[in-house]
Amino acid sequence: MSAILEVENLRVAYPSRQGPVEVVRGVSFALGRERLGIVGESGSGKSQTGRAILGLTAAGGRVTADRLHFDGIDLRGASPRIWRQLRGRRMSMVMQDPKFSLNPVMTIGRQIVEAGRRGGVSRRDAKARALEMLEAVQIRDPGRVFDAYPHELSGGMGQRAMIAMMLVGRPDLLIADEPTSALDVTVQLEVLGILDDLVRDRGMGLVFISHDLRLVSTFCDRVLVMYAGRVVEEIAAADLDRATHPYTRGLLNCLPRIDAEARPLPTLERDADWAR
């Protein structure tokens, strides 16, 4: 399997009064045309990993890596011109909350057209493509949504519109940062179904970032479990029950279950060694 994304020893550090704080500390993985899950609690560095890959680390943050290649292109120190060619066209990111990530004063249609237009595409073609994408994410009335403003849509619709926007450039790599955490469970599954089809039909690589270990294990092929900026365990999703790292096991066990009684719930006993 040829990897479209190779990450070796990725580190992200932010300055602080006590000197630089490393929030991602040596993350390495390779991604093929598959679904890779990155799971961890808040502050584990999972979102920072995703943002660093797309060059979206906040100002002040310092990203270093031994290797950060996307389809043979070295992303370390890539020029703004190269980033413009990549972002939105070959790699995109779906953010957590459509309420904060869509432009509130632009219609959905204009935003998708803007994302999908590149040199030589006529306005009419771009609109047709946008409507096609809205249909692809299972929006029943694409015409209405095209002319709607973000506040006129529900959370699930907004999230689908954002996925349509990210996919209109037909990227090879999609980084989805908690794409369904703000959605209801039933809508959540529909959105996952859409992402699943896209990975299968288009051979897209997907990095799925989430705090929900159980959801990720049912959706992804492979899971990286992050703790304190490091990957503590990499495991095939199907083997999650056989996870060996105490943190992974702890995360799994502390969830309440419908079909089993555990009282009190096992809590996570953190070990200082995990962060080392």
Next chain:
Amino acid sequence: MSALLSVDDLSVTFGHGADAVQAVRGIAFAVAEGESFGIVGESGSGKSTVLRAICGLAPVSGGRIALDGAAIPAPRRADFYRRVQMVFQDPYASLHPRHTIDRVLSEPLAIHGFGARGARVEAALEDVGLGHGFRFRYPHQLSGGQRQRVAIARALILEPKILLLDEPTSALDASIQAEVLNLLDRLRAERGLTYVLVSHDLAVVAHMCERLAVMQNGRVVEELTRDALRGHAAEQDYTRTLLRASEGFRKDGAT
């Protein structure tokens, strides 16, 4: 079963005339003393509005809410809040950012004329597993789980009988959620509290509550016991959909 808290044909309407939105459309349930009752539903189903209506924070347009068999007067009187307290969803929004924990916990004591406030504040912090070292901190110096513990301490400091819990753990990480759920479980056992817990997470409700109601579009579509839920004995399609959805994604695309 004599109900401690009963809700009968409750309706809540926001707005007037053509803009009126009926958030809750005639729901009924009863909770016995010492029981833990859950309400599940998706966003917009009206589940939080029910709790807010009980607390007097939502415009009730019809029906009856009774405590110990007696209708609760509106507006609520001070003695109501001695018996019923609420814990809100977001511990980042429900604590005053410029009040110390000590002030947050002392305020209800002052309002209700309790004595020995210092000792009560210390005891309340101890009860929720926070040491007295937290007493003079500000909310921004606390993690999300610690803040939610403070919110629970604030609700319990008046020694109420009923706690209304509105998504008490949905803003927290899974491991912290387990700690807070265990804390709520222990406090209920120790003090014989009655809970009404609202959540979108079926697993949380199944863990915490003996009985639950499933809400959709402002109505209760089904009321069932925890055992029935575990036995997958749900009768309504919507409940079954929620049950299936809570098991995670399936590759065959069945949602």
